[in-house]
Amino acid sequence: MTTDLSEPIAVADLPAAHSFVAGALRGGGGPVFTTCHPADGSPLAEVESATDELVDEAVAGALAAQPAWARTSPHERARVLRTAADLIEAQARRLVHLIALDNGKTLAEARGDVFVAAAHLRAAAGWAATLEGVTLPADGSTLRMTFREPVGVVAAVIPFNTTFMFAAQKAGPALAAGNAIVIKAPELSPLAAPVFAGILTAAGLPDGLLQVLQGAGEVGRRLVGHPGVSMVSFTGSTPVGRQVMTAAADGMKRVLLELGGKSANIVYADANLDAALHATVGGVFRNAGQRCFSGSRLLVEEPVADEFVARVVEVARSIRVGDPFAPDTQLGALISAREADRVLTMIGTAVDQGARILAGGDRPPGVHPGGAFVAPTVLEIPAGLTPAPGIVYDEVFGPVLTVQRFDGMDEAVALANDSPYGLVGGCWTRDLDRALGTARAVRSGYFWINSYGALALDAPIGGVGLSGVGRELGRVGHEAYTELKTVIVDTAAADAPPWY
The missing domain is CATH 3.40.605.10 (Aldehyde Dehydrogenase; Chain A, domain 1)
Incomplete structure (x- = not known):
């Protein structure tokens, strides 16, 4: 060539x-x-x-x-x-x-x-x-x-x-x-x-x-x-x-x-919340959320849920979206306008089904009108909402994070496994027994403990x-x-x- x-x-x-x-x-x-x-x-x-x-x-x-x-x-x-x-x-x-x-x-x-x-x-x-x-x-x-x-x-x-x-x-x-x-x-x-x-x-x-x-x-x-x-x-x-x-x-x-994947990122109350915050945001918003192993479901334990979700929302709102060639851009465009419209439609449907928008949910301001942009979006799924909105189960392939709260490891694992997918998953905790127990119990082919999203080229994934x-x-x-x-x-x- x-x-x-x-x-x-x-x-x-x-x-x-x-x-x-x-x-x-x-x-x-x-x-x-x-x-x-x-x-x-x-x-x-x-x-x-x-x-x-x-x-x-x-x-x-x-x-x-x-x-x-x-x-x-x-x-x-x-x-x-x-x-x-x-x-x-x-x-x-x-x-x-x-x-x-x-x-x-x-x-x-x-x-x-x-x-x-x-x-x-x-x-x-x-x-x-x-x-x-x-x-x-x-x-x-x-x-x-x-x-x-x-x-x-x-x-x-x-x-x-x-x-x-x-x-x-x-x-x-x-x-x-x-x-x-x-x-x-x-x-x-x-x-x-x-x-x-x-x-x-x-x-x-x-x-x-x-x-x-x-x-x-x-x-x-x-x-x-x-x-x-x-x-x-x-x-x-x-x-x-x-x-x-x-x-x-x-x-x-x-x-x-x-x-595809619809992977759960589990944050226990004893986690290092600073480390979990950075990995959670990167795990779902990098590449505009267009990753099969995106951590698109945040499961957070009740004692730290208010604090941690508030911090995630704050970061999501601060992410700079726009021209991929601008050096300060943190999140670029989706692959096409059609894909952006599909993601925005999924968000709207989720809201109609009871989800609450905590951040994003629309096109970000100031972007090119012909660009395929969606603002980093955080949706909280209220406890006890039955049935849960379809967005909890369906792969979005866009910058959308759903949040669910849980009490204890058994509920966390049950929520993580409430999915037809099983690509990856992750959890955050200082308790080794809990970490390994969660990793073994979550049905997936790949799992991170106290990290999320980095693939090792010498380790199989599927x-x-x-x-x-x-x-x-x-x-x-x-x-x-x-x-x-x-x-x-x-x-x-x-x-x-x-x-x-």
């Missing part, structure tokens, strides 16, 4: 083509859609959706390139990933501006995406040569062993909220294990993924091993259901996750799904219930992109009597 990424990007500098196939940017050949900057609604680019023929070409190219890559030394695969990580960091300033344009998040948040993407690639490089099988106990004349082998071609469907980072989170493990990968970019933030692919190509990745396709759901369905695809890795909403499972079922493809299937990151997450094969060697086959 020839685009210079050393300086901040301007709209005029954006590429004219947005799919990435056979090592080069390509037009999709299909229907055109306009992608806009979320902070003011201005058009950024006209993007061509991938035709069925381009999907077929991308998968065919991946199938052709993958066997040689699988035979490549894992140390060479690791070298390519580390080189790509170096290139990402060297081009960080330009990439940060691209992501802020594409997504509407603040420069600080975009910078985090860039450097976490580089960290993902380095972590994947570390696993390339260390994904190992085992030798099983010998039995007479047989030797038994297992091998980790690539699955083949991986289809990855990634979300709009952290597109660049998720491209790395999917591509790193897939490529480290010897697979090829075809990414379907999100329609609402299509610009970052092909740039990511270009960087991998510049780092020495052979053509065909990382491809990017553009378009809406029909392109994703075509890719996920393609007979040349062996595995599907999807991050996104639970309703779309169901569609992915359906599309993958016909070919019995392996699926890895990280889906959900239960409507929050998904499988795990990403860590050894388990990297092994998910491999097939486990058992090989048995019989050293005395000639001495065995005939079966008859």
